Amino acid sequence: MLSNWLSQIWLISAMNLRNIPQRWGSASVAIFGVACVVGVFVAVLSMASGFSRTMANAGSPNTVILMRAGSTSEMSSGLSYEQAQTLATLNGITREGDKILSSPELFVVVDIPKLATQSSANVSLRGVEPTAFLVRDTIELVEGRQFERGKNELIVGRSAQKQFANLAVGSEVKFGQTIWTVVGAFTANGGLAESELWCDAKILQAAYRRGNSYQTIRAKISSPSALQDLKDAMAAEPSLNLDAQLETDYLAEQAGPMNKFIKGIGYPLAILMALGAVFGAINTMYTSVASRSREIATLRAIGFGAFPVACSTLVESLALAVIGGSLGAGVVYGIFNGYTVSTLNFASFSQVVFDFAVTPALMQQGIVMAVVIGFIGGVFPAVRAARLPVAEALREV
Numbered sequence: 001m002l003s004n005w006l007s008q009i010w011l012i013s014a015m016n017l018r019n020i021p022q023r024w025g026s027a028s029v030a031i032f033g034v035a036c037v038v039g040v041f042v043a044v045l046s047m048a049s050g051f052s053r054t055m056a057n058a059g060s061p062n063t064v065i066l067m068r069a070g071s072t073s074e075m076s077s078g079l080s081y082e083q084a085q086t087l088a089t090l091n092g093i094t095r096e097g098d099k100i101l102s103s104p105e106l107f108v109v110v111d112i113p114k115l116a117t118q119s120s121a122n123v124s125l126r127g128v129e130p131t132a133f134l135v136r137d138t139i140e141l142v143e144g145r146q147f148e149r150g151k152n153e154l155i156v157g158r159s160a161q162k163q164f165a166n167l168a169v170g171s172e173v174k175f176g177q178t179i180w181t182v183v184g185a186f187t188a189n190g191g192l193a194e195s196e197l198w199c200d201a202k203i204l205q206a207a208y209r210r211g212n213s214y215q216t217i218r219a220k221i222s223s224p225s226a227l228q229d230l231k232d233a234m235a236a237e238p239s240l241n242l243d244a245q246l247e248t249d250y251l252a253e254q255a256g257p258m259n260k261f262i263k264g265i266g267y268p269l270a271i272l273m274a275l276g277a278v279f280g281a282i283n284t285m286y287t288s289v290a291s292r293s294r295e296i297a298t299l300r301a302i303g304f305g306a307f308p309v310a311c312s313t314l315v316e317s318l319a320l321a322v323i324g325g326s327l328g329a330g331v332v333y334g335i336f337n338g339y340t341v342s343t344l345n346f347a348s349f350s351q352v353v354f355d356f357a358v359t360p361a362l363m364q365q366g367i368v369m370a371v372v373i374g375f376i377g378g379v380f381p382a383v384r385a386a387r388l389p390v391a392e393a394l395r396e397v
Contacts, residue, residue: 015312017319027320030284033277034324034373035331038366040273042332042358044266045365048259050357051343055255058191059248061224062094063135066217066242073254073347074107074216079242081212086239087219092230094220096134101220103128103135106201108208109350110175113165114342121342123164124196124350125154125175127204135218138191144169144184149200152207155184157194159353163342167197178207192251195342195353218247254347261346274373281317281377286384310382314375317382321374322367329363 066087067077084104087093094101106127111120130149133139147153154173161167171182180199188194205212221230224246234240337358342351 026284026287030281030320031324033280034321034370035328037273037277038325038328038370039332041270042329042362042366043336045362046336046356046358048262049359050354051258052255053357054354055192055251057189058193059251061248062221063247064219064221064227064244065247065250066244069241069243075348077215079214083240084214084217087217090233092221092226092233094222101135103132103218104214105216106204107215115165122350126196126198127201128198129201135220138189139186141184141186147183147199152178152180152203153183154180154197154199155186156182156197158185158187159194161185163353257346277373278377282380286381313382314378317378318374321370325367325370329366333358
């Protein structure tokens with residue numbers, strides 16, 4: 001019985017699929033509807049995927065970030081020069097020769113126009129010490145030269161350079177009362193640092209009247225398990241009132257609000273559109289059943305069962321949905337994958353430049369959604385096909 005049913009399902013489904021071009025008008029409506037749903041779903045979630053990838057690429061599992069106790073971001077933290085010096089002497093921080101891999105950094109937000117719209121955007125300006133380039137070992141200068149200490153010079157992330165105005169090498173840009181010269185551009189493995197501008201920490205302290213203070217310290221440790229050793233050493237030093245956290249964990253927390261915001265928009269929007277696509281699929285398959293009523297009745301009359309007929313209708317609906325889903329995912333991949341945009345990071349109130357990331361996992365989710373739409377859209381017409389009165393349909397022949 002089972003083998004007979006499978007054989008019948010195969011034969012009827014193959015016949016239905018070959019005849020789709022004859023019903024192309026109604027079939028294209030279902031395909032287009034599913035393609036739109038999957039396209040919007042994948043496009044929106046690729047923003048979250050790209051943002052998360054940019055944040056993840058910025059972190060190293062062997063790097064810790066230290067901030068004032070109770071601080072949730074760099075903006076709310078503050079450290080003294082003495083704390084930075086004391087921290088550098090603690091056990092647990094990696095050394096490279098005579099250099100301690102500890103990078104005290106100052107973080108401010110400046111206004112720069114966007115290239116596309118000329119609207120003002122908040123961009124991160126980071127003051128660093130020479131050790132920053134040892135701690136952040138993904139930084140690579142790709143144009144111009146390094147800034148000189150003691151001068152109002154900037155190096156800019158390649159992503160920031162593509163999104164914001166006046167950041168070409170050789171350009172001058174004014175923040176507050178200070179004029180800065182852009183002398184170089186760098187990459188950072190596609191990470192968050194590429195959205196930033198970097199300069200000498202001492203010059204930035206003077207320009208923004210920050211005295212001799214910093215906001216965070218990034219330091220290298222031998223392995224993630226060494227974090228506890230560093231925390232124990234900090235607890236034994238009364239002058240240090242700092243929290244230590246793996247950089248990867250910190251950046252994952254920073255990415256959380258934006259990811260939730262994007263997904264909070266993407267999933268409800270996709271569900272609403274999917275409802276419309278389901279009704280479109282149902283209408284398409286009802287039309288298909290109606291146009292093939294005599295064909296279905298003839299098959300039933302010569303011995304084909306109701307179940308194979310119903311399954312063949314469901315297979316046709318699933319096929320149209322998969323075609324639409326693949327089309328939608330493919331178009332979004334071709335248009336959006338790698339497309340660069342910038343958005344506000346809610347944690348730092350500064351712009352993060354990132355690329356849309358249309359990943360294989362997202363495309364698979366889109367296809368799964370298409371299959372669900374096709375299944376729901378084909379169930380009721382399949383039942384209708386199975387229950388079609390044979391004698392009544394044959395009278396129409």
